[in-house]
Amino acid sequence: MFASFMIHAWEAATVVAVVAGLVGFFTVLRGAAFAAHALPNGAFAGAAGAVLLGASTLAGLGVFSVAGAGMIAGLGRRARSDVATALTIVLMLALGDLFLSRTSEYAPEIFALLFGEVLAVSTGELWPTVAIAVVCIVAVVVLYRPLMLSSVSPDVAEARGVNPRVMDLAFLVIVALVTTMAVPVVGSLLIFSLLIGPPAVARSFTNRPSAAMGLSMLFALVTVWAAIAVSYETNLPIGFFVGAIGALSYTVGRGWTAWHDRRMGPGKRGERDVLDASRRHGGAF
Amino acid sequence: MTKPGAVAGDSGRVGGPGALSGAGPVLRVEDMSVSLGGHRVLDEVTFSIEPGEFCGLIGSNGAGKTTLLRVILGLTAPSRGRVMVTGGTRSRRDPQIGYVPQKINLEPDMPLRARDLVGLGLDGHRFGIPGRSAARRGAVEAMLEAVGASRFADARVGTLSGGEQQRVMIAQALICRPKLLLLDEPLANLDIGSAAEVVGLLSRIAVEQRISILLSAHDMNPLLPAMDRVVYLAGGRAVSGTTDQVVRTDTLSRLYGHHVEVIHVEGRVLIVSGAENQAHHVGDVDPLPREV
């Protein structure tokens, strides 16, 4: 499992998991599960188009996912956000259908983009992945506060000079960048599961935003590593295991929440912080 | 029924004991009109608020209260007139105004404690990640103490009751030491007990910290014990003064343009429309457009 050709797979998956955990924290906070599904899934059309034109799949993914982010934000000005996302994803997928129909030669690679093949990562592909990952992380760190404020209360944000629409677009572009770096490595199905599963579980175990982000990254790493290991042993698609682990851990998380709330009693709901039992006053962040 | 000690003066520029003289008005709105989509939502609204005054902005749903608050915050431009905050013209991102919006959508699962939310009020508009300095922690702690939220400072905001969430939102708005605090329908979803507590808290803040309060509501009764001034909105027009000056049959009938009856029953005020006159359909700005 740790043969030299597998090392790249582990490295790539680790990078993807860290970024997914970080961006996923905001995805779940903002209730953007649909967009996190739409952008990676739709972006595969960009890859198909790129192959048609003889360009790099990475460029195709990048252009399409950023365009998709713009479209969701743009349509979302006059329509509800879930309708805007639905329309965006069907347009992108329909274009993907069109591109695919032009030739049948590369269909297997395109389906690999949808469902993921971590084992097919080579050294050359790792550097763009890492580079874009760094951009994503920097963007999240720089935008942390305004993103938090506009996610929690868009009205207060607006009053303080933070434009919620701009934050919306910025967040979607970050998801588009995550898409671009992760889809060639793990496929669009996987990145979606990593963007919502681990953060959803993490929030069951802590009240603090910083701890939730950290746990989210940790759970994403564990998920991906376990999935690679089992996929390697069984020869079955890695996406299956990521989806299954995601669903299982989410159920466990909710179960823990329900049990913990009942144990604490009605007056003390919300004072659940497994990590912080000894420190009563917590940090500033 | 009215705040004890309120003094009647000439039209509109009145101070009660909560108003401290000498510093000039904190907020001055002059002949302010707003047209949205070709329709006049606010019509030559004029009033001012002194430092430390508690002012209620009363009007039915759709009367233009949210629009007025948005203009004061600088989020909507008036078509005419002007708004001045502490003598200067209103500018965006003005830390002199704290804001508690109407809709607070906090999910119970959100990993955000009360103290984190208050911290966001301090520097949530700046880039980067929040610092961990003792000063910052101290400021947050002090503000939580001031609004009586220390008890649940580490609880998830989404699991707090309506009244508790309001306290946290007030703390968030006050932590930058504004001169004026705006609250958009803060009492709408609270039971009578919680509403009274919030009004009491705000009144204390107004008096002790010399912070002016402008609070919008469609029912003025919970505010009667605390209000120094009323700005009453109907049909886009406003009249301002003490409760005794404004909440009278003749004044309000003139404002509405048809006869309304002001009835006092056991310390409460009821305003009854004389005729079924629906002439004034003023569209309020809906922050969540319903169009698809």
Next chain:
Amino acid sequence: MLSVSWSPLFEPGFFSSGPVHVALAVGAISAAVSGVVGVFTVVRGQSFAGHALSDIGTAGGSAAVLVGASTLYGFVAFNLVAAAVMELIGIRRPRGRDLATGIVLGASLGLAALFLYEDTVASSTTGATVNVLFGSIFTLPPGITTVMAVLGAASVAVIALLYRPLLLSSVSYELAAARRVPVRLVGAGYLLAVALAVSMSAVTIGAILSTALLIGPAAIALRLASRTGVAIAVAVVVGVVACWLGTLLAYDSTVWSGGNGWPVSFCIVAVIFALYFASGVVSWSRSNLGRTAPGRRRHPVEPVEVG
């Protein structure tokens, strides 16, 4: 006669081709049902759930291929189960509900990955994948029109039965609950209708594109109409027109390009988008130039006028 005068638009053989007849009939049925159900989906803010159901159908379709059954039955079976699961999870707040939907979707797509892998291994082609994901409206098995008509009738019947309580609970959950409407039962019935509608579209336009038929015409209708009944009618008309025009375009393009025409699903989606933008122009000009009282936003659904 008709084909002679319209011949530039309708390539030869269009009206006489058997597969085209089936395509038109099946397309119309699925579009009509999606239009009815879609209006409620948009009003309830459950576009993600509608889309998720169709993606989850992918697992069903690929499972059906694996066992050699018709994809339609696979779609229906999996969609019904998924709808039941979603209803059981039953989180009401939209963000929590969308998150749960996403988790179920992720797990189902994982299952789909598994089945498609087995499909590909078993038959060493990717043809099955294309059919499941993007539909196969011109290569449908015989007798499917009848099955579709029955399923369509069932879905519409559920909606018709639940019309008033469904409308009330869609517009205001609390109000409906206060009026003793069995909101969970109504919600379950609605999801059942969606599951059927989405399965049917999955066959024609593909599992991952059936959202276009569910949301597109409904979104267009709600921009143009403010009463629910009218919106439903408009959505049905728009959906059927889009399907027929799309089918026509796809057929014509096959003839123009000598064999490798545009896929039907793409053509249908293209028509829907053209109509969406057209509706945007119409509604913009109405509010800025027309007689509607400016500044008055019309609420898209007026429960009071339902009767």
